[in-house]
Amino acid sequence: MARDKHSPAAVVHELRATIREARTLLTNPTAESLDACRMRLEGAVEALGLLRSSLPSGDSSRDGALAAHLASLRTEIAGVQILLDSAAAFYSGWMRLAASMFSGYTANGNPAPPETGCRVLVEV
Numbered sequence: 001m002a003r004d005k006h007s008p009a010a011v012v013h014e015l016r017a018t019i020r021e022a023r024t025l026l027t028n029p030t031a032e033s034l035d036a037c038r039m040r041l042e043g044a045v046e047a048l049g050l051l052r053s054s055l056p057s058g059d060s061s062r063d064g065a066l067a068a069h070l071a072s073l074r075t076e077i078a079g080v081q082i083l084l085d086s087a088a089a090f091y092s093g094w095m096r097l098a099a100s101m102f103s104g105y106t107a108n109g110n111p112a113p114p115e116t117g118c119r120v121l122v123e124v
Contacts (some may be wrong), residue, residue, distance in 0.1 A: 011051045012069040018044045019076040025082035034087065041080070 018040050051082040055066075100111035 008051055008066055009069055010056050011040060011054075012066065012073055015044055015047050015051070016073050016076050017071075018047070019073065019080055023076065023080045023083060026080065026087060029083070029087040029090070037080075037084075 022040040022044070023036045025033040025122070055063075096111060099113075103112040106112050
């Protein structure tokens with residue numbers, strides 16, 4: 001059975017593929033893969049907007065069949081969210097660690113806030 005490429009089911013199918021690609025990119029969260037993931041997710045947001053404008057149809061059999069596809073899409077999106085949250089937590093922790101290496105620690109053992117002033121070294 002050929003699908004109309006603009007039907008809601010076909011759009012959801014394409015969205016799942018796009019989200020799956022983004023999830024795969026996030027398994028190696030480098031700056032490049034995060035940027036590629038961002039571009040895919042931006043495209044998915046646009047496609048979701050188009051899909052949203054075509055819902056609901058009022059056709060209970062079509063809407064019922066679409067519900068399963070939308071549940072799968074929601075699962076894919078949840079997987080991407082978990083990976084993005086994990087990458088954000090990792091890089092946030094790394095930034096705190098790097099800041100403590102440069103700024104040291106306070107008297108009570110907490111990382112010192114990074115210095116915001118500028119320093120200039122001049123050799124004569």
